[in-house]
Amino acid sequence: MIKALRxxxxxxRQLGGHHAWRFAPYGGSEVIALDCETTDLDPRRAELVAxxxxxxxxxxxxTSESLxxxxxxxxxxxxxxxxxxxxxGVDLLGGEALGDxxxxxxxxxxxxxxxxxxxAYDVAVINRHLRPRTGFDLPNxxxxxxxxxxxxxxxxxxxxxxxxxxxxxxxxxxxxxxGRHTALGDxxxxxxxxxxxxxxxxxxx
Amino acid sequence: xxxISLSQPxxxxxxxxxxxxxxxxxxxxxxxxSEIMLDAGQPGEHVFLIHKGEVAELDLNASxxxxxxxxxxxxxxxxxxxxxxxxxxxxxxxxxxxxxxxxPRRLFEDICTAYPAFDNYFRQHLAEKARHVLQRRxxxxxxxxxxxxxxxxxxxxxxxxxxxxxxxAEAVTHLRERHADSLLVNxxxxxxxxxxxxxxxxxxxxxxxxxxxxxxxxxxxxxTSYADDYLFTALVSMTRHEVARVVVMEGTQVxxxxxxxxxxxxxxxxxxxxxxxxxxxxxxxxxxxxxADLPQLIQALMAQGVKLRFAMELMAALNGRIIHKAxxxxxxxxQREQSCLLVMGSEGRGExxxxxxxxxxxxxxxxxxxxxxxxxMGTLTDTLGRLGYPPCPGNIMVxxxxxxxxxxxxxxxxxxxxxxxxxxxxxxxxxxxDAHAIAGNASLLEGLREHLFARGSHDELLLSYFARGVxxxxxxxxxxxxxxxxxxxxxxxxxxxxxIVHGVRTLALERRIAATSTFARLEALVEDGRLDRPFADDxxxxxxxxxxxxxxxxxxxxxxxxxxxxSNRVVVQRLSGFERDLLREALHTVKEFKQRLSQRFHLEx
Numbered sequence: 001m002i003k004a005l006r007x008x009x010x011x012x013r014q015l016g017g018h019h020a021w022r023f024a025p026y027g028g029s030e031v032i033a034l035d036c037e038t039t040d041l042d043p044r045r046a047e048l049v050a051x052x053x054x055x056x057x058x059x060x061x062x063t064s065e066s067l068x069x070x071x072x073x074x075x076x077x078x079x080x081x082x083x084x085x086x087x088x089g090v091d092l093l094g095g096e097a098l099g100d101x102x103x104x105x106x107x108x109x110x111x112x113x114x115x116x117x118x119x120a121y122d123v124a125v126i127n128r129h130l131r132p133r134t135g136f137d138l139p140n141x142x143x144x145x146x147x148x149x150x151x152x153x154x155x156x157x158x159x160x161x162x163x164x165x166x167x168x169x170x171x172x173x174x175x176x177x178x179g180r181h182t183a184l185g186d187x188x189x190x191x192x193x194x195x196x197x198x199x200x201x202x203x204x205x
Numbered sequence: 206x207x208x209i210s211l212s213q214p215x216x217x218x219x220x221x222x223x224x225x226x227x228x229x230x231x232x233x234x235x236x237x238x239s240e241i242m243l244d245a246g247q248p249g250e251h252v253f254l255i256h257k258g259e260v261a262e263l264d265l266n267a268s269x270x271x272x273x274x275x276x277x278x279x280x281x282x283x284x285x286x287x288x289x290x291x292x293x294x295x296x297x298x299x300x301x302x303x304x305x306x307x308x309p310r311r312l313f314e315d316i317c318t319a320y321p322a323f324d325n326y327f328r329q330h331l332a333e334k335a336r337h338v339l340q341r342r343x344x345x346x347x348x349x350x351x352x353x354x355x356x357x358x359x360x361x362x363x364x365x366x367x368x369x370x371x372x373x374a375e376a377v378t379h380l381r382e383r384h385a386d387s388l389l390v391n392x393x394x395x396x397x398x399x400x401x402x403x404x405x406x407x408x409x410x411x412x413x414x415x416x417x418x419x420x421x422x423x424x425x426x427x428x429t430s431y432a433d434d435y436l437f438t439a440l441v442s443m444t445r446h447e448v449a450r451v452v453v454m455e456g457t458q459v460x461x462x463x464x465x466x467x468x469x470x471x472x473x474x475x476x477x478x479x480x481x482x483x484x485x486x487x488x489x490x491x492x493x494x495x496x497a498d499l500p501q502l503i504q505a506l507m508a509q510g511v512k513l514r515f516a517m518e519l520m521a522a523l524n525g526r527i528i529h530k531a532x533x534x535x536x537x538x539x540q541r542e543q544s545c546l547l548v549m550g551s552e553g554r555g556e557x558x559x560x561x562x563x564x565x566x567x568x569x570x571x572x573x574x575x576x577x578x579x580x581x582m583g584t585l586t587d588t589l590g591r592l593g594y595p596p597c598p599g600n601i602m603v604x605x606x607x608x609x610x611x612x613x614x615x616x617x618x619x620x621x622x623x624x625x626x627x628x629x630x631x632x633x634x635x636x637x638x639d640a641h642a643i644a645g646n647a648s649l650l651e652g653l654r655e656h657l658f659a660r661g662s663h664d665e666l667l668l669s670y671f672a673r674g675v676x677x678x679x680x681x682x683x684x685x686x687x688x689x690x691x692x693x694x695x696x697x698x699x700x701x702x703x704x705i706v707h708g709v710r711t712l713a714l715e716r717r718i719a720a721t722s723t724f725a726r727l728e729a730l731v732e733d734g735r736l737d738r739p740f741a742d743d744x745x746x747x748x749x750x751x752x753x754x755x756x757x758x759x760x761x762x763x764x765x766x767x768x769x770x771x772s773n774r775v776v777v778q779r780l781s782g783f784e785r786d787l788l789r790e791a792l793h794t795v796k797e798f799k800q801r802l803s804q805r806f807h808l809e810x
Contacts, residue, residue, distance in 0.1 A: 060307065061233035174302060176257060188233065192304070195235045 010136035023139045026111045030057045031143065033115045033191035035183050036122045037085040039076045043124035047074030049087050051101055052183030053108055054191055056115070059199050061191045067108045068184040070095040085181050102130055113141040115194045117166055117186070120144065145169070145190055148197045169193060215282070215326040223320055230312040236299040243297040249287025251307040255279050258303025263296045275782060276300075276789075278687060285327045288313060357439050358432040360468060361453050361461035364389045369397075369420025373404055376419050380404075384485045386464055387450055390423040396459055397423030398452065427452045432460060440468050483526050489534060489588060496527050496592045504760060513753050514724060514745075521555030521722075524548075525643050528565075531588050532644035536581065543573040545642050545649035549601065553639035554706070555722045556752070562597040563589045564636065566608040568615055568649045582609055601636060612649060616656050623660050626670045634661070634671065638710055641721045651719075658717040672711045672806035675704045680796045688789050694774035701751040704795050705744055708802050712736070723748060744798060747791035754788070 011023040034053045038046035054066040073092040082088055096104070105126070116122050119142045127137040146164050149172075153162035163169075166186075170177050175192040179185020211217070211224045219227070231254070236242050242253065245265050253260070255277055262275030262283065274295065277283050287293035288310050317324040365385050367376060369392030376388055376399060390397040399419050407413045407422045429452045430439045439451045443465055453461040479502050482495035502523075503516060525548070532546050550564035551557040567582065569575065586604035590596055603609055610618065619637065622630035637657060642650040661667055678699035681689040689695060709726050712718075718729045727745050730736045736744075754775050777785060803809055 059234060061235075063232050064230045064309070064312075174257075176304065192233065192235060199235065199237065 006137060007139055010139060014136055019134065019136065022106070022111050024111055026113060026141070028112065030055055031113045031115050031194070032056070032109045032140075033061075033187045033194060034109070034119065034122055035116060035187040035190060036125060037081075037087065037181070037183050038125055039074055039078065039081045043121055043128065045076070046125045047076050048098065048101070048125060048129065049074065049077065049081070049085060049092065050183040051105055052187040053105060054184065054187045055112075056191045056194065059195055061188055061195065063188060066184060066187070067104065069101045069104065071098055071101050072096065085183075098129060099133055102126070102133065106134075109138075109140060111140060113143055114138070115143045115145060115190060117145050117169075117190045117193070143194070145193045145197060149173070149193070152197060173197070215323050218322040218326060219316070219320055223316060223323070226312065226316065227308060231306040231308050234305050234307050236303045236305065238299055238302050240299045241296060242299055242303075242305070243284055243287060243293050245294060245296045246292055247287075248292050249284055249290070250310050251284055252282060252288065252310075252313050253284040253297070254282050254306040254308065256304045256306055258305070259300040260303055260305075261298050261300045263298060264294075265296055275786060276687070278685070285313065289327060356432070357430055357434045357436055357451075357453055357463055358461075360436055361432065361463050362467070364452075364459050364462050366391055366459075367419065369393060369423070370418050371420075372416045373407060373413065373419060373422075374415040376404060385462075386466075387462060388419070389452070389459060389462070390419055392420035392423060392425075395425050396427065396452075397425040398427055398450070399423045400450070429454045430463070431455065436463075436468060439463050440465075443468070479523060483523065483530065486530060489531065489591065492527060492530055492534075493592050499523060499593075503756075513749050513756065517556055517752070518722075520557070521552070524552065524557075525641075527592060528589065528594075529644040531592060532585065535585055535588060540573075540575050540581075541645050543570040543646065544568060544575070545645040545647060546603070547640040547650060548643045549636045549640045551639075553636075553641040553721050555641070556706075563594040564597050564599075564601045565589075565603050565643075566601070566640065567603045567610075568653060569609070569611045570646065570649060571612045573611070578609065579604075579606060612652065615653050619653070619657050619660060623664065623667050626667060631671055631674065635674070635707065635710060638714055639721050654719060658714070661714050662717050668711065668715055669806045669808065671714065672708070672802050673808055675708045675711070675799055675802050676808055678703060680704070680792050680799065682789070682792050682796060686789075686793065688777050688785060688792070690777045692776075692778075694776035696773050697751050697755050697775045698773040701792060701795055702748065702755070704799055705748050705751075708798055709744070711802065711806070740794075740797075743794045747794045750787055750791045754784075 007023075011020075014020050014023060032053050033056055034051075036048055036052075037050040038048055040046040048071050050071065051069045052067060055062040070087065070092055072095045073089050077089055077092075114123065123138055123142060131137060146169075149169055150162045150164060153160075166180070166189075167177060170189055170193060173193050173196045175189060175196055177185075178188050178192075180189075211219070211227060216224060216227065233256075236258070242260065243249065243251075257279055260277040260281075260283065261273055262277070263272045264274045265272070275283075283297060284293070317327070362385070365379055365383050365387075366389045367379060369390055371379075371390075379388060380386070380401065387398055387400040390399055397420075399422060403422050403424070404419075407417070408415070413422070428442055428446050428448055428450075430442060432453050432455050443449065443451055449465040451463045452459055453463060479495055479498050482498070483492065486492040486495055499520065503520060528546070528548065533541065536544075545568040547553070547566045547568065548564065549566060550562075552564060563586065569578075575581075582603040586596065586602050596602060601608055619634070622634050622637075634657075637653075640650060640654075661671075678696070681695040681700040683689055706723050709723050709730070712730055712735055713720070713726045716730060716733050716735050718726055718733070720726050720729050724745055727736065727741045731738050731741045755773060758773070758775065775788075777788070780788065
């Protein structure tokens with residue numbers, strides 16, 4: 001509700017600006033699978049470390065048309081998150097400035113719908129950094145593979161609370177995990193899960 | 206983000222930069238079960254590289270059962286040929302849910318241009334079949350050329366000279382003795398010719414007595430040619446003068462005769478010539494010369510595309526004649542009548558193509574007396590060695606006294622083998638089952654075989670032990686039914702030929718089938734109702750395929766181009782896709798046969 005109001009407000013403010021087209025409803029068939037690596041699990045504190053997005057069109061994951069960005073080292077980069085994504089401070093030398101990276105991301109995704117695993121988290125982190133710069137949140141429609149998966153699971157096995165960990169989901173969907181905890185790898189795996197959920201046969205019990 | 210190993214061909218032909226281009230350029234696609242990935246007639250837009258799953262290649266024009274012509278699994282690549290051809294000839298359909306990397310056409314073509322080796326890899330695949338066909342034709346052409354360039358001297362017979370005052374009766378005897386068709390007649394300082402037809406005419410048409418001289422009926426206008434003329438010029442002059450033989454001169458001297466049948470035989474396949482040489486040989490040396498021609502003959506036959514099964518039969522017949530002759534030259538007639546020379550193993554089954562080791566044995570009639578037999582048998586083995594049959598490494602030869610015995614002694618041996626059932630005994634029984642009488646008194650072997658069947662065909666315990674040999678070597682198929690691909694190749698003899706031959710042999714023992722060749726046994730087993738016709742046909746075809754692959758290897762070894770290779774090993778990677786599929790199917794047939802035998806003879810434990 002609040003999100004919708006916010007979006008309406010953003011849209012009105014941008015009406016005459018060069019971002020106006022981002023608010024138009026998307027009519028094509030492509031979606032963007034998105035994944036971020038961050039320094040923290042709390043979206044209110046997390047800083048972006050890496051960003052990746054890959055296009056999905058006609059049942060194909062267009063890995064040839066993908067965006068894979070490393071950012072400049074944020075202040076809060078600590079050992080805890082490095083353990084997970086494996087990007088050390090040194091690895092981020094020469095990374096993009098946050099503003100440039102967000103600019104490129106916006107250009108890449110356009111007004112296409114976004115797909116992700118717990119996409120709300122990624123979008124929240126991005127929005128926190130995006131709003132001060134551009135004055136609006138990501139207006140794109142979002143699709144969460146977790147929710148799609150949970151719905152499918154509940155249909156097949158109504159009594160069991162679905163296990164929605166990334167690895168478990170990919171295993172259940174028969175999708176290979178490609179480069180876990182690298183932004184692009186996770187984005188590709190998510191894209192495959194999405195394809196599997198949209199076009200694949202119904203899950204077996 | 207591509208999680209593929211690009212270290213396999215064809216990608217190993219690229220450098221790191223090229224591989225990176227592939228990694229950056231590929232897309233991922235997911236296909237449902239039985240989804241059509243690329244249909245026949247569709248333009249090829251991608252090269253497919255399977256990450257996970259299985260894909261079938263279907264020929265839509267083929268009949269229902271033969272549609273599946275290819276099968277691809279993880280790591281395999283397809284669709285490149287469709288790009289090169291423009292459109293796909295076959296339908297590619299996912300057999301399981303499959304995940305594929307798609308290399309777009311544009312990028313593929315760019316990489317092909319940038320890396321010629323990569324390009325060649327695919328062109329080769331495409332051209333492989335075409336090249337095969339051409340090669341076949343060239344081989345045929347080459348042997349044809351060899352015949353065209355043959356000289357008269359290669360096809361010439363020794364002239365049989367008689368004096369003009371020889372009688373017709375004597376002339377006929379000469380003809381018989383020398384297996385000849387014509388005689389040269391020296392009459393009053395001139396040279397003439399008398400043919401069988403001339404003699405017939407003289408006796409029947411003109412009513413001359415048998416005592417009349419041949420000088421009177423000989424023709425003295427001879428068509429001649431020279432020993433170093435091309436053979437086909439001789440053929441041309443025969444056609445022109447409407448005669449069936451030409452006299453070969455060297456200077457003013459007559460050195461030989463060329464017969465039309467010989468020339469035609471030479472041009473057709475030389476099989477006739479070799480068999481003639483064998484028939485006409487009158488000593489071991491001539492026999493050895495004829496015997497040395499056999500490998501060439503088989504090569505020529507294969508180049509002409511003669512079916513392997515018939516080539517094998519021909520070789521068996523020719524080898525049989527050679528050994529028979531050798532036996533006749535060496536042994537006095539009285540001994541020949543009371544003994545029987547057997548060939549065993551692959552020779553007994555008539556399935557060796559090139560010459561194999563001599564596996565032979567001798568049965569003596571009961572109560573016969575042959576002093577100095579050991580010496581005689583030693584000579585026989587040596588002679589066969591001279592004729593090009595290497596001695597048997599297992600020493601299963603007549604020079605080994607163990608394999609020379611009287612009829613009753615043989616019965617005793619068989620009874621002992623059948624009751625002991627140890628590996629050696631079982632092997633000996635198998636060898637004995639394949640025995641084929643080649644010279645001497647064949648009824649001796651028949652009696653013995655009857656005895657063997659009477660002893661063995663109802664002995665379930667023996668049959669079970671005997672059949673167990675089939676399981677000795679594993680079939681070179683993976684758990685998923687695809688071919689194993691070890692680098693040193695798969696052993697086609699152990700993995701394919703042996704189980705079929707031994708299994709069929711076991712069934713033949715059970716059903717008392719006297720034939721020794723595997724094909725004949727299969728036929729007899731179908732008649733008998735023991736095997737169903739389609740399965741027996743499959744086994745026969747599988748067997749023919751294995752033999753052909755093996756023969757090709759042997760011929761290669763013979764040419765010395767690749768001596769490092771063991772002749773029984775077939776390197777799967779070197780076969781074309783089509784042959785690989787055939788081989789896989791054949792091995793599946795073997796596997797099923799093994800299962801059937803396991804059930805029948807209770808081999809599971």
